[in-house]
Amino acid sequence: MRTTNDIILLSHGGGGTKTSELLKEVILPALENPVLARLDDAACLDLPSAELAFTTDSYVVKPLFFPGGDIGRLAVCGTVNDLAMQGAVPRYLSLGLILEEGLRVADLRRVVESVAHAAREAGVHVATGDTKVVERSSGGGMLINTSGIGIRRPGVDTHVSNARPGDAVIVSGPIGDHGVAVMSAREGLNFQARLESDVAPLAGMIGRLLEAVPGVRCLRDPTRGGVAAALNDVARSASVCVRIREAAIPMRDAVRGACSLLGFDPLEVANEGKAIVICAAADESAALAALRSDPLGREAVTIGRVSDGPPGRVLLETALGGERVVDVPTGENLPRIC
Amino acid sequence: MRTTNDIILLSHGGGGTKTSELLKEVILPALENPVLARLDDAACLDLPSAELAFTTDSYVVKPLFFPGGDIGRLAVCGTVNDLAMQGAVPRYLSLGLILEEGLRVADLRRVVESVAHAAREAGVHVATGDTKVVERSSGGGMLINTSGIGIRRPGVDTHVSNARPGDAVIVSGPIGDHGVAVMSAREGLNFQARLESDVAPLAGMIGRLLEAVPGVRCLRDPTRGGVAAALNDVARSASVCVRIREAAIPMRDAVRGACSLLGFDPLEVANEGKAIVICAAADESAALAALRSDPLGREAVTIGRVSDGPPGRVLLETALGGERVVDVPTGENLPRIC
Numbered sequence: 001m002r003t004t005n006d007i008i009l010l011s012h013g014g015g016g017t018k019t020s021e022l023l024k025e026v027i028l029p030a031l032e033n034p035v036l037a038r039l040d041d042a043a044c045l046d047l048p049s050a051e052l053a054f055t056t057d058s059y060v061v062k063p064l065f066f067p068g069g070d071i072g073r074l075a076v077c078g079t080v081n082d083l084a085m086q087g088a089v090p091r092y093l094s095l096g097l098i099l100e101e102g103l104r105v106a107d108l109r110r111v112v113e114s115v116a117h118a119a120r121e122a123g124v125h126v127a128t129g130d131t132k133v134v135e136r137s138s139g140g141g142m143l144i145n146t147s148g149i150g151i152r153r154p155g156v157d158t159h160v161s162n163a164r165p166g167d168a169v170i171v172s173g174p175i176g177d178h179g180v181a182v183m184s185a186r187e188g189l190n191f192q193a194r195l196e197s198d199v200a201p202l203a204g205m206i207g208r209l210l211e212a213v214p215g216v217r218c219l220r221d222p223t224r225g226g227v228a229a230a231l232n233d234v235a236r237s238a239s240v241c242v243r244i245r246e247a248a249i250p251m252r253d254a255v256r257g258a259c260s261l262l263g264f265d266p267l268e269v270a271n272e273g274k275a276i277v278i279c280a281a282a283d284e285s286a287a288l289a290a291l292r293s294d295p296l297g298r299e300a301v302t303i304g305r306v307s308d309g310p311p312g313r314v315l316l317e318t319a320l321g322g323e324r325v326v327d328v329p330t331g332e333n334l335p336r337i338c
Numbered sequence: 339m340r341t342t343n344d345i346i347l348l349s350h351g352g353g354g355t356k357t358s359e360l361l362k363e364v365i366l367p368a369l370e371n372p373v374l375a376r377l378d379d380a381a382c383l384d385l386p387s388a389e390l391a392f393t394t395d396s397y398v399v400k401p402l403f404f405p406g407g408d409i410g411r412l413a414v415c416g417t418v419n420d421l422a423m424q425g426a427v428p429r430y431l432s433l434g435l436i437l438e439e440g441l442r443v444a445d446l447r448r449v450v451e452s453v454a455h456a457a458r459e460a461g462v463h464v465a466t467g468d469t470k471v472v473e474r475s476s477g478g479g480m481l482i483n484t485s486g487i488g489i490r491r492p493g494v495d496t497h498v499s500n501a502r503p504g505d506a507v508i509v510s511g512p513i514g515d516h517g518v519a520v521m522s523a524r525e526g527l528n529f530q531a532r533l534e535s536d537v538a539p540l541a542g543m544i545g546r547l548l549e550a551v552p553g554v555r556c557l558r559d560p561t562r563g564g565v566a567a568a569l570n571d572v573a574r575s576a577s578v579c580v581r582i583r584e585a586a587i588p589m590r591d592a593v594r595g596a597c598s599l600l601g602f603d604p605l606e607v608a609n610e611g612k613a614i615v616i617c618a619a620a621d622e623s624a625a626l627a628a629l630r631s632d633p634l635g636r637e638a639v640t641i642g643r644v645s646d647g648p649p650g651r652v653l654l655e656t657a658l659g660g661e662r663v664v665d666v667p668t669g670e671n672l673p674r675i676c
Contacts, residue, residue: 013398014669015562015608040497041420041559042393044490049387055380056432056485057468060351082379094394096434096483128485132396134674137475145434147394147466147485152382159378221379224353270353331352336472 008103013133022131026109027097030116035092035127043127045092048151053088055079056147062336064107064141066185068177068196069272072114074338075144077201077272078223080122084203085219085275087158087210088150090122095129096145102136111142122201124148156210158219161237167217167306168284169242170277172205172291173198173299175227176255179269179337184258193254198273205294206275212290218278221271223338225329228267230276231314232328234306241309244326245317248303267316268329270337278306346441351471360469364447365435368454373430373465381465383430386489391426393417394485400674402445402479404523406515406534407610409482410452412676415539415610416561417486418460422541423557423613425496425548426488428460433467434483440474449480460539462486494548496557501576505555505644506622508615510543510629511536511637513565514593517607517675522596531592536611543632544613550628556616559609561676563667566605568614569652570666572644579647582664583655586641605654606667608675616644 011018028036035043059075076093083090095115099108119126127149177198184195202221210216218238222230227249235242251266259266273296279287284302291297309315314326349356366374373381397413407415414431421428433453437446457464465487515536522533540559548554556576560568565587573580589604597604611634617625622640629635647653652664 010673011668011670013674014667014672015567016606016667016669018669019562020666040424042391042424042426042486042488044424045390045392047390052383052385052487053380054383054430054432054487055466056434056483058434058436058470058483060436060470060472086378086380086382088380092392094392094485096394096396096485098396098398098436098481098483128393130395130483132398134398134481143436143472143481145394145396145436145468145483145485147432147434147483148380149390149392149487150380224357229353268354328358329352329354330349331354331356332349334352335348336351 006105008099008101008105008133010101010133013131019131026105027112030112031126033125035125045127051152053083053086053150053152055082057082058143058145059338060143060336061182061338063185066182066197067194068181069199070111070114071142071144072111073118074199074272075146076115076118076122077199078338079146079148080124080201080203081221083148083150084206085158085221087156088152090124090148090150090203092127092149093119093124094147095126097131098143099133100136100141101133103141118201122203153210156214158216160218160220160234162217163234163238163240163278163306165240165306165308166281167278168281168302169244169304169306170287170300170302172275172297174250174252175271175274176251176259176266176269178272179334180255180258182337183262191254191258195254195258198271200273200296202275202296205291205296208294209287209290213279213283213287215283216277216279220276222274222276223270223272226268226270228326228329234278235314236312239311241307241311242304242314243307244304246319248301250299250301264333267326272338344443346437346439346443346471348439348471351469364443365450368450369464371463373463383465389490391421391424391488391490393420395420396481396483397676398481398674399520399676401523404520404535405532406519407537408449408452409480410449411456412537412610413482413484414453414456414460415537416676417484418462418539418541419559421486421488422544423496423559425494426490428462428486428488428541430465430487431457431462432485433464435469436481437471438474438479439471441479456539460541491548494552496554498556498558498572499575500555501572501578501616501644503578503644503646504619505616506619506640507580507582507642507644508625508638508640510613510635512588512590513609513612514589514597514604514607516610517672518593518596520675521600529592529596533592533596536609538611538634540613540634543629543634546632547625547628551617551621551625553621554615554617558614560612560614561608561610564606564608566664566667572616573652574650577649579645579649580642580652581645582642584657586639588637588639602671605664610676
């Protein structure tokens with residue numbers, strides 16, 4: 001039988017004894033580290049004198065658990081990856097949990113353990129946190145916000161506006177895995193080939209890349225809006241044309257099949273463990289070698305070039321030899337994917 | 339007639355053109371500052387070499403607008419105050435907006451303008467942000483997470499475990515305003531006397547205090563769980579007894595009346611513009627003078643003492659001369675108050 005202690009109640013968010021119990025019994029044991037242990041309303045950070053990067057993201061993915069990951073792993077990796085794409089070394093995360101009344105405490109425990117596991121994998125500490133509870137709704141049980149602080153590498157500038165004609169456009173591996181895995185789980189679809197999210201912390205891979213090629217021009221993780229949104233950002237910010245070749249874009253057969261079945265353009269599907277890397281043509285082979293030396297970048301490949309074609313445009317050379325414009329996705333097709 | 343542009347749609351959270359439109363038309367114009375303007379996935383912070391404080395809080399208050407404030411002002415002040423209570427100077431905030439489908443864009447605009455106004459008042463920049471959209475529910479339209487980074491003042495340690503027998507317990511003004519204002523707005527109650535939230539950024543007032551009395555023992559803002567939760571934290575962390583006098587606790591008549599009508603213990607009601615200050619008896623008058631020199635601390639007053647009575651206990655000397663234990667609130671009575 002289920003007792004009240006097995007599910008989240010509004011009182012768990014009230015800041016009193018029920019909140020303390022939840023913290024002490026479920027949340028802190030998984031996350032324990034010296035910074036969090038003081039349990040102040042703000043954490044004291046031990047950081048070298050350096051320029052810092054600061055980022056925030058809320059995670060609203062539905063369902064909470066999906067093949068290859070869960071909302072906790074996603075909340076760590078998404079924020080760590082935003083820091084990594086800035087050329088920063090991720091160091092500290094905050095963890096804001098917004099729980100729905102009725103959430104199973106066992107599910108919360110599983111998510112918090114996943115946060116802790118992913119944080120260890122990414123080499124970051126959860127330094128500060130907060131837990132709130134809202135009424136039961138159709139919302140899927142839980143939202144997470146993570147903010148992250150990282151240390152910027154001196155001299156590294158990976159802003160999307162740095163792309164120049166002639167640069168190589170590299171993707172660190174097959175695209176579409178995350179979005180397709182989540183949508184399939186949500187729709188209850190069963191494909192013969194198992195679809196798994198690629199959710200992973202990329203700071204290690206990006207570290208190898210920047211050691212080999214400190215002058216990388218742009219880094220961007222193609223999350224919401226996928227490769228299409230990321231490359232359009234590059235094209236617009238840098239006032240260049242980005243040309244990619246359909247035949248060169250790596251994609252698992254299962255993802256290709258699912259996209260075709262579900263009516264998604266794989267270029268618009270979110271990834272959570274991939275990077276778009278743009279670098280000078282002279283750096284291309286060093287960049288590919290560095291990416292491929294990391295387990296998460298094994299399948300890195302060049303998918304196109306920056307050109308001086310129509311500025312602000314992303315063009316796809318199709319498998320049949322035609323050409324089409326890759327637009328910015330409207331954002332209508334894939335709600336609550338990350 | 340209402341067009342689709344007047345309300346928030348799921349596609350506004352998809353990371354595509356609708357998200358860009360919302361950012362450019364509604365969110366960024368209000369918040370504009372040099373750090374945010376780069377619109378990277380992570381912001382670059384300009385900070386001196388110093389120890390930093392880092393905090394996070396999610397705000398789930400219902401209704402979004404209440405007498406004296408709104409969720410935007412609350413999200414800035416709550417996080418700024420957590421940093422101030424650590425003895426840190428607040429510098430940067432992140433802003434994570436989680437919008438419900440169907441929210442009126444006009445309401446979002448009003449909240450974002452309120453965020454910007456409160457940030458200016460508190461002397462902080464919104465450095466980075468994120469916007470997600472979830473399905474319509476009973477949720478009240480919008481949740482906000484803010485994380486904050488501040489610069490720690492060297493040598494200042496205001497942890498609740500520092501309280502010592504003999505110390506003075508000061509509150510910076512009348513208690514209960516925020517919680518009672520929100521509950522009254524939610525219940526549609528109309529009191530003759532207008533009840534207004536005290537939500538305000540306290541970093542300026544705390545700055546004056548720490549300049550006058552750098553050796554302040556403890557600072558705590560009595561938010562969720564109110565003065566009762568804050569003082570119990572002190573008593574438990576420092577293994578001391580905290581004795582307060584009911585007759586000394588400042589409270590507006592309207593709050594007293596509303597609490598009695600609604601069945602709330604004013605000691606358990608959240609405040610969003612007050613500080614509990616604990617200092618050595620020798621520093622008491624300097625601390626009171628410094629607090630009263632700030633408009634937000636005009637009504638600061640000593641409400642009790644730390645004693646060597648039963649450790650971990652908070653005791654209230656009642657107006658009639660009796661004594662009762664002030665327990666940690668369970669958190670059941672005042673959901674979604676902040």
